Amino acid sequence: MKTTSAGYISTKPKGNRVQISTMISVSMFCVAMSGVCGNSQLAHALDPIPAHILNGLQAGVVTSVEQQSINISGKMYTVDHEIQIRDQEDNVLQPEVVQIGHEVKFHLKKGESNKIDFMIVYMPQ
Numbered sequence: 153m154k155t156t157s158a159g160y161i162s163t164k165p166k167g168n169r170v171q172i173s174t175m176i177s178v179s180m181f182c183v184a185m186s187g188v189c190g191n192s193q194l195a196h197a198l199d200p201i202p203a204h205i206l207n208g209l210q211a212g213v214v215t216s217v218e219q220q221s222i223n224i225s226g227k228m229y230t231v232d233h234e235i236q237i238r239d240q241e242d243n244v245l246q247p248e249v250v251q252i253g254h255e256v257k258f259h260l261k262k263g264e265s266n267k268i269d270f271m272i273v274y275m276p277q
Contacts, residue, residue: 201242205270209257217250222268224256232261232269239275249273 212225221230237245250256250273259270 201238201270205259208259209272210260211255211257214250214252214254214256216252222250224258228266229258229260230267232267235269235271237271237273239273245273249275 212227214222214224215226216223221228223229231247235247237247237250239245250271255274257272257274258268261267261269
């Protein structure tokens with residue numbers, strides 16, 4: 153009796169195919185739900201920090217905070233009225249959150265030698 157490829161009967165258990173299919177389905181569901189729920193890693197892709205700002209960041213520690221200025225590592229800077237302040241997880245912060253002792257990275261406004269227009273505050277964990 154001859155068997156052809158159409159008459160071939162698999163002897164492998166079919167449970168493995170079902171398990172793999174289930175794992176793929178669950179993975180795809182999780183990825184879809186993370187987009188709906190606002191996964192912070194996806195927020196970076198939706199609202200990225202512009203490259204020209206990332207390349208020009210300076211680092212320091214906040215040593216004093218005034219109404220319209222901030223002292224970082226011993227140097228006084230003015231704060232742009234449209235400043236963007238974010239934390240290390242890219243959440244938007246209000247200016248009142250910045251306190252003495254916070255580590256920061258900041259960008260100086262183009263054409264201004266001491267006016268900050270963007271800041272990342274590294275909040276204590």
